[in-house]
Amino acid sequence: MELVDAPHSKCGTFGFVGSSPTAPICLMDTYKRLPLKLIKGKGCWVWDDKGKKYLDAVAGIASCSLGHSDKKLAAVLRKQLNTIQHISNLYQISEQEELGEWLVSNSCAEKVFFCNSGAEANEAVIKLARKYGHQKKQISEPIILCAKSSFHGRTLATISATGQEKYHKGFEPLVQGFSFFEYNDLTSFINLQKQIEENGPRIAAVLIEPIQGEGGIVPGNISFFKHLRDLCTKHKILLVFDEVQTGMGRTGTLWGYENLNIEPDAFTLAKGLGGGHAIGALLVKEKANIFEPGDHASTFGGNPFACKAALTVATEIQNRKILVNVNVRGEELKEGLREIVAIYPNDLQEVRGIGLMQGLVINEKSKLTPTKIIEMAIKEGLLVISAGQNVIRVVPPLIITKNEIRKILKKLNTTFNLLIN
Numbered sequence: 001m002e003l004v005d006a007p008h009s010k011c012g013t014f015g016f017v018g019s020s021p022t023a024p025i026c027l028m029d030t031y032k033r034l035p036l037k038l039i040k041g042k043g044c045w046v047w048d049d050k051g052k053k054y055l056d057a058v059a060g061i062a063s064c065s066l067g068h069s070d071k072k073l074a075a076v077l078r079k080q081l082n083t084i085q086h087i088s089n090l091y092q093i094s095e096q097e098e099l100g101e102w103l104v105s106n107s108c109a110e111k112v113f114f115c116n117s118g119a120e121a122n123e124a125v126i127k128l129a130r131k132y133g134h135q136k137k138q139i140s141e142p143i144i145l146c147a148k149s150s151f152h153g154r155t156l157a158t159i160s161a162t163g164q165e166k167y168h169k170g171f172e173p174l175v176q177g178f179s180f181f182e183y184n185d186l187t188s189f190i191n192l193q194k195q196i197e198e199n200g201p202r203i204a205a206v207l208i209e210p211i212q213g214e215g216g217i218v219p220g221n222i223s224f225f226k227h228l229r230d231l232c233t234k235h236k237i238l239l240v241f242d243e244v245q246t247g248m249g250r251t252g253t254l255w256g257y258e259n260l261n262i263e264p265d266a267f268t269l270a271k272g273l274g275g276g277h278a279i280g281a282l283l284v285k286e287k288a289n290i291f292e293p294g295d296h297a298s299t300f301g302g303n304p305f306a307c308k309a310a311l312t313v314a315t316e317i318q319n320r321k322i323l324v325n326v327n328v329r330g331e332e333l334k335e336g337l338r339e340i341v342a343i344y345p346n347d348l349q350e351v352r353g354i355g356l357m358q359g360l361v362i363n364e365k366s367k368l369t370p371t372k373i374i375e376m377a378i379k380e381g382l383l384v385i386s387a388g389q390n391v392i393r394v395v396p397p398l399i400i401t402k403n404e405i406r407k408i409l410k411k412l413n414t415t416f417n418l419l420i421n
């Protein structure tokens with residue numbers, strides 16, 4: 001076959017093809033993309049191809065911890081590209097060891113496995129939980145309990161672990177071995193546990209988010225999680241936290257579990273870990289350190305480039321006291337969002353979240369939809385994202401300033417004013 005250059009006419013802008021009016025013709029139609037092409041970023045700001053500037057409260061879906069084009073991150077990665085990028089886990093990788101050392105020194109975990117994304121990290125822990133069930137509890141068909149309205153990724157096992165039917169539809173048969181209880185509801189958990197374990201132990205693990213993200217920004221209840229921790233310890237069930245969205249400072253503590261005053265036996269990371277670069281991780285305490293050579297692997301997982309990116313994010317979070325910023329800016333954001341709710345009480349219901357992971361809940365009776373809000377905000381030069389059915393999620397870079405928080409609030413207020421009045 002003759003090779004040709006990709007002409008802009010063939011794989012160009014917004015082709016109005018297929019079910020999504022904005023799908024370029026060469027890409028599979030998996031995303032309903034907005035008609036917005038972002039080509040440049042600096043700090044908390046991004047620019048489109050026409051030169052218009054936007055304040056970015058999406059941050060690559062809660063991923064660009066240090067914002068865009070961070071000077072330090074760019075310099076370190078430029079140097080890394082000129083040193084070594086990828087060698088595989090057949091060999092020792094000093095950047096991976098250094099990052100692993102930082103992670104275990106700064107968390108409750110003792111060992112790390114590196115991969116490339118949140119779904120992959122959860123896949124790893126699902127396999128680990130099943131092995132734990134077989135090996136430590138002699139369960140022939142281990143079950144993992146997950147919460148309703150949860151989100152754990154888009155691979156077959158992680159959609160099966162996700163407690164939202166819309167992600168299952170069309171992809172049945174799902175992976176077996178997952179059962180669901182209501183998030184933050186102890187009675188629901190205990191009833192499910194009793195029902196499953198009527199004739200003896202069958203539950204290997206609980207996989208749960210400390211704050212539900214995609215499900216609509218729902219913070220975990222401290223009392224529920226304390227009881228959950230106790231029950232898991234008592235019944236030798238692994239308590240696994242999905243910290244893909246909450247981990248690495250997003251909630252003002254390094255890890256989401258710190259807000260709940262308990263420690264999981266294992267937790268997964270991705271998103272903010274690489275500050276916009278693809279890396280995921282599974283971290284375990286010694287009791288869950290049961291993988292052996294050959295059990296699990298990844299070609300690119302823990303490569304020098306991705307690990308150097310994450311190491312830089314980690315050291316910058318420490319050196320620039322970014323957690324303090326997340327707490328202070330998070331409070332300002334929450335307070336300002338509450339003031340907006342008070343201005344539009346018929347349309348807006350409440351603000352939920354911790355740190356720089358905040359959700360603005362739209363009233364059920366309101367005619368506003370997340371799509372309408374997102375599109376109007378874009379006109380005002382602000383990027384926000386939805387979560388669940390009726391929540392606008394505000395997850396800016398962790399380095400956001402006081403002035404930029406003010407600007408987010410002002411632009412949101414104008415957005416609602418234009419939509420409502």
Ligand SMILES: Cc1ncc(COP(=O)(O)O)c(C=O)c1O
Nearest residue numbers: 117118119151152153213244245
């Ligand atoms: C809590 C949680 N887990 C897992 C994932 C999946 O991560 P990824 O898209 O990197 O596979 C996400 C992504 O939104 C998430 O929020």
